[in-house]
Amino acid sequence: MSWSDDCLWWHVYPLGFVGAAIRDSDHLGTERRPPLHHLDHLERWLDHVVDLGLNGLALGPVFASTSHGYDTVDHLRVDPRLGDEDxxxxxxxxxxxxxxxxxxxxxxxHVGRDFPQVRAALAxxxxxxxxWFRHEPDGRLAVFEGHDGLVLLDHDAPEVxxxxxxVMTHWLDQGADGWRxxxxxxxxxxxxxTVLPRVRAAHPDAYVVGEVIHGDYAAIVQESTVxxxxxxxxxKSIWSSLRERNFFELDWTLTRHDALLDTFVPWTFVxxxxxxxxxxQVPDARHHPHAHALLLLLAGTPAVYYGDEIGLHGVKEDRLGGDDAVRPAYPDAPGAWTPEQQATxxxxxxxxxxxxxxxWxxxxxxxxxxxxxxxLVLELTARDGEDGSLVLALSTRDEPxxxxxxxxxxxxxxATRHGDGWQLPAHAWAVLR
Structure with a gap:
């Protein structure tokens, strides 16, 4: 059994969490600016993670970048907006x-335009x-999904x-437990x-999860060794089924989800x-608990995104800065919650x-x-060789x-006892054993 089998994650976007300037050029770029030592802000929230019952902290980008963290300029340097290696x-x-x-x-x-090898290749x-990089037929450096600031690495290059x-081995040496x-x-x-067996030679217990949006998940896991x-x-199925009040979509997705468990345990999230x-995503607040129940009780490795545990709002928009609403700053430390936040x-x-x-x-x-x-009434049953069974009932009906x-x-x-069975109120959920 691996330590990751028991891990439930709190997922944080650090640059947003600490309130870092994302598009302020005074704080960005490859120049070695004095670190701002803001990672202690995250440290003050670790007891909150434990209080929730979680035992994993999944960090977004923490390495030097030009803006939002996904345009890395130095994988071996902590972003000075967050702090330094210490x-x-x-x-x-x-x-x-x-x-x-x-x-x-x-x-x-991919990397940012100020990545040293990008500058050298342009020169x-x-x-x-x-x-180091992929090229277009006309010789230009290829970019990721049309984003000119994200230059694609050539993954067939030995240098890459x-x-x-x-990089992966270095930060595992420093104390990280795994990688997204x-x-x-x-x-x-x-x-x-090619890469992961080399990394695991030094860190065999490192946990690695890949961001994949669609495709043959099982084949990707087998071929990549993540x-x-x-x-x-x-x-998608969780929020769509609740928003549209159509559990048939979720039922279909769970059939595929169960099949994936024969190959790997997916990283799950809402x-x-x-x-x-x-x-x-789910306008009817009465159905928000249903989504959290599905996340934390269905098979998978659940990750709670920071703010979801207190019911924060945020709509992603397709524009410059359109991610800011879902990557907010957090208070300096846990404090007084509103009644609604405390309930969540x-x-x-x-x-x-x-x-x-x-x-199980x-x-x-x-x-x-x-x-x-x-x-939807789901029976959740332990796999062969284990003992366990629960029922998760979810209703978006207007009547019991x-x-x-x-x-x-x-x-x-x-839910309440009703003769030999149970009565589930309108728009309610329950876990029964």
């Missing part, structure tokens, strides 16, 4: 002291540095293999199949730094508690006992529903 090591240690693992965000598909298109291997691989869907699986992939299909907040925190605690008491949920198979547009599921105990949610 600050990052201190954060690792503070997390580990609390039993919290730390995941770093590896942006290895001398026939020089050695040009081998060596660089990424060295940004834009892994755009990076050849054969590249990771441990997991981001489950965007389930993310929010992250790239998507509109769940409370805005308490909900997460209850759900995490259920998850902790039933660790990580690989549980799901089966729909009742499937209607506005009512009777549940005859042969269960005798309410673990979480809202």
């Amino acid at each position: 600050d990052l090591r201190q954060l690792f240690q503070a997390a580990h002291d609390r039993g919290v693992r730390v995941l770093l965000d590896g942006v290895f598909n 001398d298109p026939t020089g050695d540095a040009a081998r 293999v060596e660089h990424v291997t060295r 691989l940004d834009a892994a869907y755009a990076t050849p699986a054969r590249f990771w199949a 441990d997991s992939l981001t489950q965007y299909e389930l993310w 929010g992250n730094h790239d998507v509109t907040r769940i409370v805005d 925190i308490d909900l997460h605690r209850r759900l995490v508690s259920v998850r902790r008491r039933h660790p 949920l990580r690989t549980a198979r799901s089966r729909s006992l009742v499937l209607e547009n506005e009512l 529903a009777r549940l005859d599921v042969g269960r005798t105990e309410l673990l979480a949610g809202d």
Whole structure:
């Protein structure tokens, strides 16, 4: 059993979290500006992570970049808007002291225009540095998805293999526990199949999850040798089913989700730094708890995006600065919550508690006992060789529903005994054992 089998994550976008200037040129670029030592801001929230019952801190980009962190200019230097290498090591240690693992965000598909080899390649298109990058037929440096500031690395180049291997190993040496691989869907699986065995030779317990939006998830895991992939299909199905009050979509997705468990355990989420907040995706607030229950009880490795545990709003827009609303600054430290925020925190605690008491949920198979547009009753069952079974009932109906599921105990949610069964109120959810 790996330590990652027991890990439930809190996902943070650090530059936003600390209130760093994203587009202020006074703070950006490759010049070595004095570090601002803001990573202690994150350290002050570690007890909040533990209080939620989580034990993993998944960080967005922390390395020197030109603006938002995904245009890296130096993979071996901490972004001065966050601090320096000592600050990052201190954060690792503070997390580990609390039993919290730390995941770093590896942006290895592309780099920023101020990356040293990019500058060298632009200065001398026939020089050695040009081998680091992909090129268009006319010789121009290729860019990622039309973003001129993101230059694509050539993952067949030995120099790139060596660089990424060295960077990943270096930060694992410093105390990181694993990596998220940004834009892994755009990076050849054969590249990771070359790099990761080298990294794991020194750090065999490192956990690696790739960002993949669509495609043959199982094949990508097998070909790349990553441990997991981001489950965007389930993310979309959760909010869409609740918004449209159509559980048939979720039921179909769960069939594929269960099949993936034969190959790997997906990284699951209802929010992250790239998507509109769940409370805005699902306009009816009565159904927000349903989304959190699905995240924390369905099979997978769940990640709670910072702010979701207090019900923050934020709509992603397709414009410059359109991500800012979903990458907000957080207070200096946990403090007084509004009644609504406290209720959402308490909900997460209850759900995490259920998850902790039933660790087999990580690989549980799901089966729909009742499937209607506005009512879904799922049986969650331990895989072969393990013992466990729960029922998760979700309603978006305007009237109560009777549940005859042969269960005798309410673990979480809202349901009452009704004869030999249970009654689920309108727009409610419940976990039964």
